[in-house]
Amino acid sequence: MNNQIIEKIKQAGVVGAGGAGLPTHVKAAATVETVLVNGASCEPLLMSDPYLMEAEIDIVILGLHTLMECTGAKKGIICLKGKHHKALASVQKAVAHDTTGRLDVFVLEDFYPAGDEQVLVYEVLGKIVPERGIPLQVGVVVSNVESLFNITNAMQGKPLTHRYLTVSGDIKNPMVIKVPVGMEVSEVLEYAGGPTLSDYRVVDGGPMMGRVLQDIHQPITKTTSGLLVLPPDHTVVAGKVKDPDKIRRITNTVCCQCTRCTDLCPRNLLGHSLHPHKLMRVMQSQELDTEIAKEALLCSECGICEKFACPMMISPREINAQIKKVLMAAGVTWQAGDNPPKINNFRKNRAVPTSRLIQRLNLGKYEAHAEYGGEATSSKVTIPLSQHIGTPAICIVKAGDKVTLGDLIGEIKEGAMGARIHASITGVVESITDGKVTIRA
Numbered sequence: 086m087n088n089q090i091i092e093k094i095k096q097a098g099v100v101g102a103g104g105a106g107l108p109t110h111v112k113a114a115a116t117v118e119t120v121l122v123n124g125a126s127c128e129p130l131l132m133s134d135p136y137l138m139e140a141e142i143d144i145v146i147l148g149l150h151t152l153m154e155c156t157g158a159k160k161g162i163i164c165l166k167g168k169h170h171k172a173l174a175s176v177q178k179a180v181a182h183d184t185t186g187r188l189d190v191f192v193l194e195d196f197y198p199a200g201d202e203q204v205l206v207y208e209v210l211g212k213i214v215p216e217r218g219i220p221l222q223v224g225v226v227v228s229n230v231e232s233l234f235n236i237t238n239a240m241q242g243k244p245l246t247h248r249y250l251t252v253s254g255d256i257k258n259p260m261v262i263k264v265p266v267g268m269e270v271s272e273v274l275e276y277a278g279g280p281t282l283s284d285y286r287v288v289d290g291g292p293m294m295g296r297v298l299q300d301i302h303q304p305i306t307k308t309t310s311g312l313l314v315l316p317p318d319h320t321v322v323a324g325k326v327k328d329p330d331k332i333r334r335i336t337n338t339v340c341c342q343c344t345r346c347t348d349l350c351p352r353n354l355l356g357h358s359l360h361p362h363k364l365m366r367v368m369q370s371q372e373l374d375t376e377i378a379k380e381a382l383l384c385s386e387c388g389i390c391e392k393f394a395c396p397m398m399i400s401p402r403e404i405n406a407q408i409k410k411v412l413m414a415a416g417v418t419w420q421a422g423d424n425p426p427k428i429n430n431f432r433k434n435r436a437v438p439t440s441r442l443i444q445r446l447n448l449g450k451y452e453a454h455a456e457y458g459g460e461a462t463s464s465k466v467t468i469p470l471s472q473h474i475g476t477p478a479i480c481i482v483k484a485g486d487k488v489t490l491g492d493l494i495g496e497i498k499e500g501a502m503g504a505r506i507h508a509s510i511t512g513v514v515e516s517i518t519d520g521k522v523t524i525r526a
Contacts, residue, residue, distance in 0.1 A: 090155040090240070095497075097239030098307075098505035102248070103134075103200070103229030106308040106473035108504040109236065113155045118224040120158045121209055122149055122233060124165035124172070125193055127200025128291025129443050131311045132455045133249040134230040136261045138165060138172040140457065141234060142179045146188070148233030151240055153187065156226055160187055164209055166199065167192045196436040197293065198387045202227040204351055213426045216357045216383055217419040244491050244507040248305055251455050252277040254314035255285060259451070260458030264305050265509035267466030267524070271301040273312060276461045280314045288313040292321045292446050293388040304521070306472040307504075313451075320447045324391060324400070332403050333368060339397045340365045346390035346401040349435055352383055356426030359383040361390050361401035368404045373411055381408035382419045393437055393445055464526045466509050470495045471520060475502035480522060486514045494522050 095110035103123055122145070126134045137145060149161045163176050173192065180188045191209045193199045203214040205227060212223040220227050235245050248266055250273075253259045257278025264273055270287060274280060288295040289303075290310055315322050346361035353359050359380050367378045390401035429435075443449055471477035478495030482488060488508040495506030512526040 087155050090151060093242075094236055094239050096505065097235070097242075097244040098507055099232060099235045099239050099245050100307050100473040100504045101229055102231035102235065102308065103310070104202075104308070106306075106504070108473055108475060108502060109228075109232055111502060112226055112228065113152060113236075115156050115221050115226055117156045117158050117221060117226045118160065119210065119226075120149060120153050120156060120161045121202075121205060121220075121225055121227045122161065122163040122230060123200055123202065123205055123227050124163060124176075124230045125200030125205065126166065126169065127198050128293055128295070128311070129197070129439055129446065129448055130253045130313060130451055130455075131251045131291050132253075133251050133261050133310065135165070135169040135172040136457055137230050137234055137249060138163070138169070139175045142175045144237045145230055145233045146179055146183065147240075148236035149188070149228075150185070151236050152226065152228055152233065158226070160189065162189045162191050162209055164191045164193055164205060166195050168195050194436070195439045197389065197439050197442050198351055198385075201351060201385060201387060203355060203385075207355060207428075213355055213428070216421045216426060244493075244505070245307060246491055246507050246509040247460070248307060248309055250305065250309050251311040252314075252458075253311065253455055254288075254451050255281045255316065256314045257281055258458065259453060259455040261455050262458045263460040265461070265463055265466055266307055266472070267304045267468035267509050267522075268461065268463040269301070269465075269467070270298065270303050270305065270312060272463055273305060273461060274301065274314065277458065282314070282316060284317055285314050286317050286319070286322045286326075288315060288321060288325070292448060293392060293442075294386065295325075297322055297325045304467045304469060306469060308472060320445075327400070327403070329403060329407060332400050333407070336365055336399055336404055337369045339399055340369070341397060342366070343396060345394045345396060348431075349389050349394040349437065351387060351389060352385060354429045354432040354435060356428050357383050358422070358426075361405060364405050364408060365401055367408060373408060378408055379412065379417060379419055381405045382412060382417070384409060389437055393442055463510065465512075465515070465523065467521050467523045468494065468506060468509060469521050470506055472506070473504040475504070477520060478503055478506045480517055482514050482517070482522065484514050484516055488512065488514060488524060494524075 099109040100106040384405040497503040
């Protein structure tokens with residue numbers, strides 16, 4: 086039965102909806118004690134997970150039971166913040182009516198990054214994931230809310246063709262919206278009433294870890310969690326478009342070694358050997374063959390050091406990322422010490438409240454709850470064959486082919502880790518260029 090579940094998830098092309106897009110069938114093949122449902126809605130302003138827990142909790146719970154059956158987990162815990170009152174009420178009611186007795190609810194405090202899977206595991210279970218490790222090592226699988234929603238669909242033979250996401254910021258009608266994968270960002274913005282600014286930038290994802298799009302004629306993918314419309318000089322945008330070389334030069338001049346980046350680092354507070362202030366010194370000395378330099382491999386790039394901690398307004402996150410990129414390209418790996426991580430005694434006191442983070446990011450005027458705006462449609466989609474961790478899918482259609490919603494257009498290479506890709510609208514394949522399949526209705 087487990088193999089049948091894994092195969093159906095694989096056939097449907099389900100990937101992790103809350104992060105980099107790990108193919109979900111890989112997670113489903115694990116054997117664990119507990120499944121944690123990550124409904125933290127970690128990034129400020131993103132609301133699709135609370136919406137799904139509020140409106141589609143029965144489908145989410147079916148997916149949870151399926152993943153528990155597949156992994157052998159005896160316990161499933163739905164984790165969400167208490168501030169999402171409607172979602173919490175919906176989840177608590179559904180769990181109370183669940184007859185298996187294997188489900189529970191965990192109410193998270195409102196801090197960032199509560200949805201980081203290593204932070205989540207400790208908050209809920211008191212277990213510390215090893216340095217450079219994954220929750221599987223402590224008997225846990227963490228799954229995003231929408232991933233479980235998609236698992237239920239997969240069991241019914243429905244492939245992943247659509248994505249729930251939040252449209253927020255300087256937009257006429259902020260909303261949670263369901264869109265076909267491959268729909269152009271510009272179309273999604275127009276569906277939400279259009280930007281209220283003549284000059285603006287769009288952040289793909291959340292304000293902390295999202296990226297500024299070069300243009301708005303890019304497609305929505307399976308991992309697009311939100312679109313934030315902001316002024317070009319906004320705090321969030323400015324921090325994301327700084328020239329990396331300029332950041333290095335400023336770091337060499339300005340960093341005062343105050344240690345605030347380390348004091349507030351979520352991974353350091355879990356006891357991991359990550360000291361961003363020391364990595365700033367590494368960048369100054371350019372000594373990348375040291376043990377301290379290897380600490381960059383432990384960074385999750387959550388952005389607390391950059392967006393909240395640093396009084397000099399520089400970016401330890403970017404420095405860590407640059408060092409990590411060099412080390413990974415050289416094949417350098419992290420070797421954990423003999424002593425297990427030990428929780429910092431000040432961890433609770435140093436947690437960053439989301440409300441303070443929103444103030445620091447100058448996002449307060451966008452906090453209004455984004456209501457569900459329905460399902461958008463498009464007459465044309467451009468679907469990337471790579472929307473996930475691993476090998477891109479192999480295109481199995483050609484220009485001129487007729488396809489129906491849900492038809493397979495990208496297959497997994499034999500023996501490779503990847504995810505299948507399906508048509509998100511019914512139409513004709515117009516072109517296949519640069520690893521993208523364009524379909525016109």
